[in-house]
Amino acid sequence: MKNLLLVALGGFFGAVSRYFISRKLNGHNSKIPFGTLTVNLLGSFLLGILIGKKLGEAVYALFGIGFMGAFTTFSTLKAETLQLFEQKKTIKAAFYLAITYIGGITAGFLGLLIGRS
Amino acid sequence: MSYVTTGLGGIIGSLLRYFLSVTALSLWGDGFPFGTLAANLLGAFAFGWLTNNKAVFRKLPAHIVSGIGTGIIGSFTTFSTFSLETLQLVEQDHLFFAFLYVIFSLLGGLYCAWLGSCLAIKVSNTEKKSL
Numbered sequence: 001m002k003n004l005l006l007v008a009l010g011g012f013f014g015a016v017s018r019y020f021i022s023r024k025l026n027g028h029n030s031k032i033p034f035g036t037l038t039v040n041l042l043g044s045f046l047l048g049i050l051i052g053k054k055l056g057e058a059v060y061a062l063f064g065i066g067f068m069g070a071f072t073t074f075s076t077l078k079a080e081t082l083q084l085f086e087q088k089k090t091i092k093a094a095f096y097l098a099i100t101y102i103g104g105i106t107a108g109f110l111g112l113l114i115g116r117s
Numbered sequence: 118m119s120y121v122t123t124g125l126g127g128i129i130g131s132l133l134r135y136f137l138s139v140t141a142l143s144l145w146g147d148g149f150p151f152g153t154l155a156a157n158l159l160g161a162f163a164f165g166w167l168t169n170n171k172a173v174f175r176k177l178p179a180h181i182v183s184g185i186g187t188g189i190i191g192s193f194t195t196f197s198t199f200s201l202e203t204l205q206l207v208e209q210d211h212l213f214f215a216f217l218y219v220i221f222s223l224l225g226g227l228y229c230a231w232l233g234s235c236l237a238i239k240v241s242n243t244e245k246k247s248l
Contacts, residue, residue: 007135008128015127015192016120019183044200051201065135070127070192074157074222075164077196078230082165100196101223108200 003061010066018071030087032096033080036073040100043072045107052115119183126188134193149214150202153195154221160194161226165233171241 018039025035047068050060077100084093138152145151167173167186174182199222206215 004132004135007131011127011129011131011192012124013127015130015188016124018191019120019123019187022187040196043197047197047201048204065138065198066131068197069134069195070131072196072198073191074194074196074199074226075160075190075230076187076194078161078226079164079168079234081227082230082234097223101219104196104200105203108197108204112201112204 002058006058006062007066007069010062010064010068011070014067014070017067018073022076029080029083030089032084032092033076036076036080037096037100037103040072040077041103041107043068044104045111047072048108048111048113049115050111052112052117119180119187122180122184123188123191126184126190127192130189130192130194133189134195148211149206150198150218153198153202154218154225157194157199157222158225158229160190162229162233164190164194165230166237167233169234169237171237172244 021039022033022035025038026033047064050064050068081093081097084090084096134152134156137156138150141150141152141155164186167182167190177185199218203215203218206212206218
């Protein structure tokens, strides 16, 4: 039960923070959405630190599953990529996907290293 | 107002994702992250459907659409967990699983978003014809 509350609390603030950053940084839908990119790379990096530090179940429920889980998003990334493809902005779409996936996994790895050191 | 609905949606989406991953873990174990993959593919489909559905935007106020799309679906899906689970599979030397996980998420997610958008567009076209 405690975990549910922590996930819910983290989820609230994660979603609000993502909304704030997306509104600030995502430009027109024909451009690479820097807001979504920022939350996904930053969130992967911070989750890496959190997991590397092994801070216990409650901290992970609040900040990991709740906050970082909601702060980062997959559905928006896919819809944005699809939109770029549909506008025939193939190179932008491919670049957006590549930088998100390669960047996200690399950021997570760097976070893990920092967390463990 | 949209901040409040997005936050409330975030609570619902995060809890749904949590339930799904706990269920997937108890059903299939921790060899492959089925829970996150299912949440992400399902969410990509739902988001593709929602954002291409003209009737939704016509009938619902903007802050409710934000609450459902950015809030519930956006928080139901996740990218940070995906990144770290991929790294975990690599560290456990399950390179093939890691590869499959990336491919299913990368291409499967796009496919699901596309299916969702096609469904929404098809439904709204049928509605137009029937009017």
